[in-house]
Amino acid sequence: MTHAPSLPDDPLAPLVPPEDQRQAARMAHDAFARLFRLSVEGKPAALAAGVAELEIGCREWCSAAGSEEARALRQALLASGIDQWALAYSQAFELTQLPGPSALLGALRAGLDVVADARFQQQFESVEREEMHAIDFKVELRRAIHLALWHAMAACDDRAEAARIMRGLGGMMLALIERMPLVGWRLVADALAHVQIRLLSQNAPLPQETTQRLFESLRLSLPAQRHREILAAAGQAVLAWQQARRPN
Incomplete structure (x- = not known):
């Protein structure tokens, strides 16, 4: 029997450790689930309140990181996770728009100054481009997305x-x-x-x-x-x- 080669280390783990990466994936899941429900219910006031509450929670979690780079990476993980949930559901259920997730992503990005936005963009692109960057986040996120769609199918x-x-x-x-x-x-x-x-x-x-x-x-x-x-x-x-x- 052949064995799969061992994986290289995650270079972003010193900034955001594996457990924090998994927490980011779970937070993205929870945020998307809530906003998806509010979007489907079609109550604009409730959706706006949900976006505002989630924005505060996301910002507080990002602010708790120990450095500017770590804060930017935390926000990039949350944004990536919410975006991937929205994309997966849009594809699987043939949805044309999901206003809740889009509103939250826009609100999180709008609160950044020029320097912080550039730092966020750099971290976001790094996670998207490099396979092993934030790998624990990716494992947790994809497992949850795949199983959620399978449960919907079942x-x-x-x-x-x-x-x-x-x-x-x-x-x-x-x-x-x-x-x-x-x-x-x-x-x-x-x-x-x-x-x-x-x-x-x-x-x-x-x-x-x-x-x-x-x-x-x-x-x-x-x-x-x-x-x-x-x-x-x-x-x-x-x-x-x-x-x-x-x-x-």
């Missing part, structure tokens, strides 16, 4: 709607593997392992069927060796989960 009663979400999720996974050649396939394997674990606890036929189609679409779209590596990594994670649940 909750569908309509086969066509479930298939549409499945196609969106599969496309995101393939794009991630292409954009992040070193880590992307590992993130997909992580998501597939969590999906398999969820399926072990339910017997609903439509989620089983649609998930099987997701696996099949990945098999057909990926090089055979890469597909085998993903399945092997996912299988090992599921096996470890099963072994951990066995009584001693």
